[in-house]
Amino acid sequence: MNILKIDERLENIERLLLTNKTVLTFEEGCTYTGFKASYLYKLTSSNKIPYSKPNNGAIFFDKKKLDNWLLSNYQKSISESKQDALNYTLNKKR
Numbered sequence: 001m002n003i004l005k006i007d008e009r010l011e012n013i014e015r016l017l018l019t020n021k022t023v024l025t026f027e028e029g030c031t032y033t034g035f036k037a038s039y040l041y042k043l044t045s046s047n048k049i050p051y052s053k054p055n056n057g058a059i060f061f062d063k064k065k066l067d068n069w070l071l072s073n074y075q076k077s078i079s080e081s082k083q084d085a086l087n088y089t090l091n092k093k094r
Contacts, residue, residue, distance in 0.1 A: 024066065026059040033070065 018024065018032050029051075030037050043049040050065040076084070 022063050024061045024063055026061075029059075029061045029066065032061075032063070032066065 014031070018028055021028070024032055026037070026040065029035075030040055033040065035043075040049070044051050044059055049069055050062065052060045052062065054060070
C-alpha cells in the first residue's frame, strides 16, 4: 500500500473517532467543521459560534451545539418549497 493511501485511511479513521466524542478541542473542531484555524478563531472571538473556554484557557466545542450551529439557517430545496406550497393550498381549502 502506498503512503498516500495510508494517509487517506488514517484521516478516515480520525474522522470516525471524532464522531464518537461529545466535546471537541479547537483542533478537532477545525477538522470536524473543515474550517481553517484562523476562521474558527474569528468565529469564536466574535461570539458567532458556541464554544467553551474553561478557566480562560483552551477552546472547546460541544459537538451537539456545533452540529446545531452548522445546520442553522436551513435553506429548503425547490421540491420542499413546492411541497410546502401544495400542503398550504390543500389545507387552506378546507
